[in-house]
Amino acid sequence: MNTILTSDRLLVVRNGDAEKWLELLKEALIADGVIPYLGPGLLRLQSTEPPVPHTPEAVSAALxxxxxxxxxxxxxxWSVAQFIEQRRHRRTLETWMAEIFGVPVAPTALHDWLATLPLSLIVDGWYDGTMRAAFAKTGRTDVVEIQGVARANSVGDIWTKSYDLSGRNVEPAPVARTVLYTPHGSVRPAANFLVSDSDYVEVLTEIDIQTPIPEVVKQRRRDRGFLFIGCRFDDQMLRIFARQIIKRSSGPHFAVLDAENLTKNERRFLAASSITVIDLPMDEAAALLAPSGIEAESGAGPNSGGRRACL
Structure with a gap:
């Protein structure tokens, strides 16, 4: 069977059905009808050994x-980062994180393709700054990045900071064509990192009522669903953030994942969140969405209003 509803109520599409759904999702991306939610697994599209860590466990090892x-x-x-913050000071932790993620990562064909589209919102769930680099290559001036920041370095009720692609600190711009939302922070342009337990304590006390999530993100997710690619949900922190970011969006939601290797907690989360699993290897899915050298279709450039596609 190409589409199955498992005993734990998880919807999985495979083979030909998976490819058909990716074609529909490609059309929806071009028409700004779905929000890409990118994870660190995309780093492995370029190399089996990426130049920066691509899992929380790899960050732990580097620290x-x-x-x-x-x-x-x-x-x-998160616990290792907290240990370093307490024993060696917050500044030391930030310096080491900046060193660990300091090597620039070349954008993949998927990143480059997404950067040409008139997407209202992209979520990047890792620290490497690759999606930002892809936007910078295009020369676009209508992109604003909103990064989560640690409140240890902030005065007042500040959850995020916003930057243009030159690295200049700007006000969150609701008129920006594309908002790149990096909820955990990013190495560029200012080495903002939510990484230690204490970084997340205040965020998690407020995130259920959505306070740390920028208003522009709440507005732009409202009538769209999400496509997760390169993401895993095998840690509670990752599940909490994904659940709260897609909260009050209209759906439907999809995730490119290897269904056979999902943990029980991942399966429960995906089923409870009504996220359909597209059971394909990530490199195959990325190639179906954006084959090497592909450009956005006519009328889908950065200054185009796009056309909403229905899933």
Missing amino acids: NTRTPAPSRIRSNM
Whole structure:
């Protein structure tokens, strides 16, 4: 069967049905009818060993080479970061994170293609800044990035900071053609990182009522669904953020994932969130969406208003 509803109420599409759905999603992306939610797994499209960490566990390992954390927390990125913040100071943690993610990562064909589209919103769930780099290559001036920031470095009720593609700090612009939302922060342009347990404590106390999520993100998600690609949901923190970011959006939602390797918690989260699993290898899915060298269709350039596609 190409489409199945599993015993735990998870909808999975495979083979020919998966390819058909990706064709529809491609049309929806071109028409600004769906929001891409990008994860660190996309880094592996360029190399099996990306130049920067592509999992929380890999970040933990990189931090542990700088100062070993206790064995009971050594594989937990958030706890290791908290240990460093407490023992070596917040500034040391930020410096090391900037070093770990300092190597520029070349955008993939998918990043480059997405950067040409008149998308209202893109969510990038990792620290590497690759989607930002893809936008910069286009020369576009109608993109604003909104980054989550640690409140340890902020005065007052500040959850985010906004930048244009030159790196200039700007006011959040509701008139921007595309908003790039990086809820966990990013290495560029200012090395903002939500990474330690304490960074997330205040966010998580407010995120259920949506306070840390920018108003422009809430507005632009309202009549759209999300397409997750390069994402895993095998950690509670990642599930909480994904759940709250798609909250009050209209759907439908999709995720490109290997259905056979999902954890029980991932399956529960996906089913509860009504996220349809497109069961294809990520490289195949990315190639179907944006084959190497593809350009946006006529009328879908950065200054176009686009045409809403229905899923």
